[in-house]
Amino acid sequence: xxxxxxxxxxxxxxxxxxxxxxxxxxxxxxxxxxxxxxxxxxxxxxxxxxxxxxxxxxxxxxxxxxxxxxxxxxxxxxxxxxxxxxxxxxxxxxxxxxxxxxxxxxxxxxxxxxxxxxxxxxxxxxxxxxxxxxxxxxxxxxxxxxxxxxxxxxxxxxxxxxxxxxxxxxxxxxxxxxxxxxxxxxxxxxxxxxxxxxxxxxxxxxxxxxxxxxxxxxxxxxxxxxxxxxxxxxxxxxxxxxxxxxxxxxxxxxxxx
Amino acid sequence: xxxxxxxxxxxxxxxxxxxxxxxxxxxxxxxxxxxxxxxxxxxxxxxxxxxxxxxxxxxxxxxxxxxxxxxxxxxxxxxxxxxxxxxxxxxxxxxxxxxxxxxxxxxxxxxxxxxxxxxxxxxxxxxxxxxxxxxxxxxxxxxxxxxxxxxxxxxxxxxxxxxxxxxxxxxxxxxxxxxxxxxxxxxxxxxxxxxxxxxxxxxxxxxxxxxxxxxxxxxxxxxxxxxxxxxxxxxxxxxxxxxxxxxxxxxxxxxxx
Numbered sequence: 242x243x244x245x246x247x248x249x250x251x252x253x254x255x256x257x258x259x260x261x262x263x264x265x266x267x268x269x270x271x272x273x274x275x276x277x278x279x280x281x282x283x284x285x286x287x288x289x290x291x292x293x294x295x296x297x298x299x300x301x302x303x304x305x306x307x308x309x310x311x312x313x314x315x316x317x318x319x320x321x322x323x324x325x326x327x328x329x330x331x332x333x334x335x336x337x338x339x340x341x342x343x344x345x346x347x348x349x350x351x352x353x354x355x356x357x358x359x360x361x362x363x364x365x366x367x368x369x370x371x372x373x374x375x376x377x378x379x380x381x382x383x384x385x386x387x388x389x390x391x392x393x394x395x396x397x398x399x400x401x402x403x404x405x406x407x408x409x410x411x412x413x414x415x416x417x418x419x420x421x422x423x424x425x426x427x428x429x430x431x432x433x434x435x436x437x438x439x440x441x442x443x444x445x446x447x448x449x450x451x452x453x454x455x456x457x458x459x460x461x462x463x464x465x466x467x468x469x470x471x472x473x474x475x476x477x478x479x480x481x482x483x484x485x486x487x488x489x490x491x492x493x494x495x496x497x498x
Numbered sequence: 499x500x501x502x503x504x505x506x507x508x509x510x511x512x513x514x515x516x517x518x519x520x521x522x523x524x525x526x527x528x529x530x531x532x533x534x535x536x537x538x539x540x541x542x543x544x545x546x547x548x549x550x551x552x553x554x555x556x557x558x559x560x561x562x563x564x565x566x567x568x569x570x571x572x573x574x575x576x577x578x579x580x581x582x583x584x585x586x587x588x589x590x591x592x593x594x595x596x597x598x599x600x601x602x603x604x605x606x607x608x609x610x611x612x613x614x615x616x617x618x619x620x621x622x623x624x625x626x627x628x629x630x631x632x633x634x635x636x637x638x639x640x641x642x643x644x645x646x647x648x649x650x651x652x653x654x655x656x657x658x659x660x661x662x663x664x665x666x667x668x669x670x671x672x673x674x675x676x677x678x679x680x681x682x683x684x685x686x687x688x689x690x691x692x693x694x695x696x697x698x699x700x701x702x703x704x705x706x707x708x709x710x711x712x713x714x715x716x717x718x719x720x721x722x723x724x725x726x727x728x729x730x731x732x733x734x735x736x737x738x739x740x741x742x743x744x745x746x747x748x749x750x751x752x753x754x755x
Contacts, residue, residue, distance in 0.1 A: 288572070292548050311577060315545075318595075319576020320568060323645065323653055327599040331651035337601050338575075342584040343594045344638060375636075381601060388580065394588035396580055 245377065245416035246271050249278040249405035250423045254484045255321055256284050261328070264423075267487050269332040274377050274416060277329075277336075278385040278408065280401040281321040285313050288320075301460055305360040305398040313398050317386040325384050336382045341365075341389030342396060344372055347404065349389035349397050363389040363397025365404070370411035377416075406467035413475035420476050421492075422464055423484040428493035429465070431456060442494050445469055468495040502634065502673035503528050506535040506662035507680045511741045512578055513541050518585070521680075524744050526589040531634050531673060534586075534593075535642040535665065537658040538578040542570050545577075558717055562617040562655040570655050574643040582641050593639045598622075598646030599653060601629055604661065606646035606654050620646040620654025622661070627668035634673075663724035670732035677733050678749075679721055680741040685750035686722070688713060699751050702726055725752040 248268060254260045268277060282303065286296045289312045297304040305313065322338040329336035341347025341363075349363030373383060385408065387401035402422060409420040428439035429451075443451065448465055451457040457465060468479040472495060482492025505525060511517045525534060539560065543553045546569045554561040562570065579595040586593035598604025598620075606620030630640060642665065644658035659679060666677040685696035686708075700708065705722055708714040714722060725736040729752060739749025 288549075291550070292545075314580050315572035315576040317576070318580040319572040319574070323571050323575040323597050323599060326597070327647045327653045328651045330599050330602050330647060330649055335601055336599075338597070338599075340580050340583070340595070342580060342587050344592055345587050379632075390584045390587060392587055394585045396584045 242415070242417050243274060245274040245276065245412055245418050247276045247278065247405055247409050247412070247418060247420045248423060248487055249401055249421065250484055251280045251401070251425075253283060253425065254423065255279045255281065255325060260484065261325070264484050264487075265325070265328050265332060267485065269329065269334050271487065276373075276377070276383045276385070276408070277325065278387070278401055278405040279317075279321060279325060280387055281313075281317045284321060285309075285316040288312055288316050299357050299359070302359060302400070303398065304358070305362050307361065310361040310396060310398060314388065314396055317388055322384060322386040329382065329384065334382050335380055336384050337376065338384045338386065340386045340396065341399070341404075345369060345390075345392065346372055347389040347399070347407070348392055349399060350391055351395065351397060361395065361397050363391065363399045365389060365399060365407045368407050368411035370408075370415060373408070373412060374415040402464055402467050406471045409471045409476045409479075410474040418476045420468070420471055420479045421487055422468065422479070422481045423487060424464075424481070425483070427483050427486065427491060428481055429457065429461060439491070440493050442496065444496050444498050465495060469497065472497045499672070499674050500531060502531040502533065502669055502675050504533045504535065504662055504666050504669070504675060504677045505680060505744055506658055506678065507741055508537045508658070508682075510540060510682065511680065512536045512538065512582060517741065518582070521741050521744075522582070522585050522589060524742070526586065526591050528744065533630075533634070533640045533642065533665070534582065535644070535658055535662040536574075536578055536582060537644055538570075538574045541578060542566075542573040545569055545573050556614050556616070559616060559657070560655065561615070562619050564618065567618040567653060567655060571645065571653055575645050579641060579643040586639065586641065591639050592637055593641050594633065595641045595643065597643045597653065598656070598661075602626060602647075602649070603629055604646040604656070604664070605649055606656060607648055608652065608654060618652065618654050620648065620656045622646060622656060622664045625664050625668035627665075627672060630665070630669060631672040659721055659724050663728045666728045666733045666736075667731040675733045677725070677728055677736045678744055679725065679736070679738045680744060681721075681738070682740070684740050684743065684748060685738055686714065686718060696748070697750050699753065701753050701755050722752060726754060729754045
């Protein structure tokens with residue numbers, strides 16, 4: 242099987258022109274099949290504020306009421322996604338921006354309102370890996386916005402890490418998948434204030450221990466859970482690192498044993 | 499050759515939930531290969547106003563400065579396009595939302611700033627009809643937003659009528675094209691206040707005469723010019739009519755002789 246590299250980048254990187262340009266330069270240089278999954282939360286919050294719409298968060302996750310759904314549809318599906326696509330085209334990468342609704346690539350259902358009503362948030366049911374593989378084999382580089390749909394006409398806001406993980410899992414029949422979660426730090430750190438303390442390798446047992454010890458906490462917990470689920474489902478490697486390290490030589494590698 | 503129906507719908511129809519639902523019901527019933535091109539100007543103006551960005555128009559055309567480019571990228575490429583895609587998926591139509599940047603389907607250049615500086619507005623250079631045909635033949639229904647790109651990383655605002663006309667022309671090697679421009683009225687009217695006076699047929703000579711007589715004026719002039727160019731380039735039929743008449747039985751038919 243051929244290799245497919247899936248890069249997930251968070252909002253901060255794709256929302257500032259300089260860091261976006263650097264990321265896209267690095268991404269363009271990745272050899273072989275590839276795919277980008279992006280966030281955009283900071284821009285969504287900024288545009289919402291400008292529109293007089295209040296951003297409500299619970300446990301670091303956005304509450305998506307119908308007004309906020311319009312904002313994230315504009316920002317994730319339009320502003321962020323199309324700017325990435327145009328800028329990849331300028332680098333001779335044949336990018337195609339997608340939400341889960343496009344070609345029905347990611348179907349989801351609206352999350353139950355209990356215990357917390359997150360609003361128009363979708364939990365992924367099905368990724369059409371075959372359709373994505375067909376595009377990728379024809380030279381297309383999918384650029385995925387963190388939006389899905391329920392096939393009943395509703396777009397739904399879906400966490401970008403989740404999209405990356407679910408897409409990676411769905412592509413395992415077609416490619417050897419290397420999945421990379423990029424964030425602000427060099428990897429999962431033993432000491433969160435010291436970039437030189439990257440933990441090079443975490444497996445399921447390590448994860449449990451590091452959570453118990455309080456070294457892994459907050460938003461890093463679901464990120465690593467996603468990663469562990471992905472490797473369990475056959476994704477060859479998952480790496481957590483800085484966006485400037487997407488050549489894959491550094492960061493924290495997640496494996497299931 | 500098989501038939502391809504290309505429907506262009508203006509902002510008003512796609513921006514109100516009831517008329518959009520009706521349009522998508524009608525569109526879903528069109529047999530065979532099809533494609534939708536949409537506008538979104540009214541929503542762009544509304545969102546711009548909410549963001550405190552002034553909308554400037556010259557001769558009925560929007561001036562697209564960098565702030566307005568962000569607005570139209572959000573509204574055309576995100577809000578309007580992805581809502582149409584999700585609502586077509588709910589009708590079992592395998593829609594794919596596209597700007598010209600996606601898969602490089604429409605390349606353009608920024609219009610010269612003289613005599614009027616329209617800002618980030620793109621005039622179409624090239625449509626990749628082969629790529630669109632490949633998608634359509636695989637069962638996809640493209641939904642085109644009125645945005646193009648210059649392959650240098652800039653998205654550009656491009657009139658939706660122009661997109662429809664240029665795409666129709668580029669698809670003539672692959673299909674028998676039927677192009678329909680939908681707007682508020684039943685067709686080109688002899689008396690603009692009387693919906694029963696639809697002119698059933700206009701050719702190039704008729705057009706010249708009707709413009710001279712003042713019967714065709716304003717925004718209808720470029721629309722019919724687009725239509726005449728399309729039939730000259732081999733588009734089989736162009737019809738101008740109401741969105742509620744996309745079964746093709748009524749309206750004004752444009753031919754080159």
